[in-house]
Amino acid sequence: MRIVFCFLSVVLLIGAHAQDLSEFNKEVFDQQGQVLPYRILYPVSFNRTQKYPVIIFLHGAFEKGNDNESQLEIGGRYFLADSNRRRFPAVVVFPQCPVNDLWAYFDTELDSLGRVKRAIFPFRKEPTAVSFLLKQLLDSLRTLPFVDTNRIYIGGLSQGGMGVFDMVARYPQIFAAAFPICGAGKTATANRFAKQTAMWIFHGADDDVVPVYFSRQFYHKLKRLGADVRYSEYPGVKHNSWVNAFREPDLLSWLFAKSKSK
Numbered sequence: 001m002r003i004v005f006c007f008l009s010v011v012l013l014i015g016a017h018a019q020d021l022s023e024f025n026k027e028v029f030d031q032q033g034q035v036l037p038y039r040i041l042y043p044v045s046f047n048r049t050q051k052y053p054v055i056i057f058l059h060g061a062f063e064k065g066n067d068n069e070s071q072l073e074i075g076g077r078y079f080l081a082d083s084n085r086r087r088f089p090a091v092v093v094f095p096q097c098p099v100n101d102l103w104a105y106f107d108t109e110l111d112s113l114g115r116v117k118r119a120i121f122p123f124r125k126e127p128t129a130v131s132f133l134l135k136q137l138l139d140s141l142r143t144l145p146f147v148d149t150n151r152i153y154i155g156g157l158s159q160g161g162m163g164v165f166d167m168v169a170r171y172p173q174i175f176a177a178a179f180p181i182c183g184a185g186k187t188a189t190a191n192r193f194a195k196q197t198a199m200w201i202f203h204g205a206d207d208d209v210v211p212v213y214f215s216r217q218f219y220h221k222l223k224r225l226g227a228d229v230r231y232s233e234y235p236g237v238k239h240n241s242w243v244n245a246f247r248e249p250d251l252l253s254w255l256f257a258k259s260k261s262k
Contacts, residue, residue: 020080021072024094028068029137036133037068037096041079043089051148053090053256054141055079056134058156058163064099071096074157078246088252091147095137101130103156103163104185119214121162121186127170131163135171142174150260155179157242158210165189165218172196177258179251181242182207184214187221194225198258201229202245204237230254 024039043052057079059071071094078084079092097103105128109118127135142149154175156164161183168178169185172193181202193199199222203215212233219231234244245251 021069021076023080024072024076024092026068029095029133029140031133031136034129034133036130036137037066038137039068039072039076039094039096041085041092043091044082044085046146048146050146052146053148053151053153054138055090055092055255056138056152056154057092057094058103058154058160059094059096060156060158060160064097064101066096066098068096074242075155075246084252088256090256091141093137093141095130095134097130097159102128103131103134103159104128104166106162106184119184119211121184123166123169123186123189127166131167131170134167138174151176151256151258152260153177153179153255153258155181156183157181157245158183158239161210168193168197168199176260177255179245179255180215180218181245182210182215182239184210185218187214187217190218190221190225190227194222194227198228199230200251200254201231202241202248203231203233204239204241204244205233205235206237207239207241209239228258 024041027038027040029036057075063070063073105122105124107120141147152174154164154167161180162185164178164180165183165185168175169189169192175197177198179200201215201219203212205212219229222229234241237244
């Protein structure tokens with residue numbers, strides 16, 4: 001009987017989690033045959049006559065695909081948490097990058113242990129194919145009557161954090177604030193958004209996948225440029241610094257305070 005009870009408990013727990021994430025509606029953005037799967041979460045007691053901020057969240061490498069589900073594995077429940085949804089009502093969008101694409105261009109050289117020895121982030125004239133589609137999706141969202149175009153935010157982790165740096169550098173006029181977690185990018189692009197987009201950068205001090213110096217360099221460059229920037233580095237933390245970032249008690253209050261109209 002105990003075994004049966006435990007089995008049923010596990011089934012119910014899994015079912016509850018699945019039901020939770022199902023509150024993110026499944027959508028596919030189609031632009032002349034090029035498709036971008038995404039999940040979208042609307043505020044509790046959503047009212048189309050009100051204005052809401054939009055949060056775009058970019059997943060990491062292991063959540064790539066076309067199932068339109070994996071991208072919610074990290075971060076999905078954070079934005080779904082009832083306390084966050086009620087205190088910070090927003091339209092939350094999780095797009096999914098295909099396995100053969102990247103949120104931002106980069107090339108890496110690894111050492112004998114598989115660690116990043118050197119990384120190059122070429123900031124090319126055009127974005128990657130998936131980021132081009134993401135920009136078009138964002139443009140379509142900005143035309144909706146319930147979207148507050150002064151409060152468009154973007155965050156992401158790992159390769160998604162790289163995408164955050166790339167997107168704000170390309171479209172600083174759109175994003176009021178951004179929060180890259182264990183990301184990286186071409187530091188010279190900080191000049192493009194330092195005066196337009198607030199940024200809170202997160203990284204683990206012992207990150208063995210994306211070295212912490214990328215975030216440190218961005219932070220110091222943005223400080224020199226007089227940007228509205230914060231930096232949180234976590235001692236002893238490796239690549240999963242998103243765990244710490246999502247525990248920051250004022251992350252969403254900081255984010256929601258940023259607006260293009262101020």
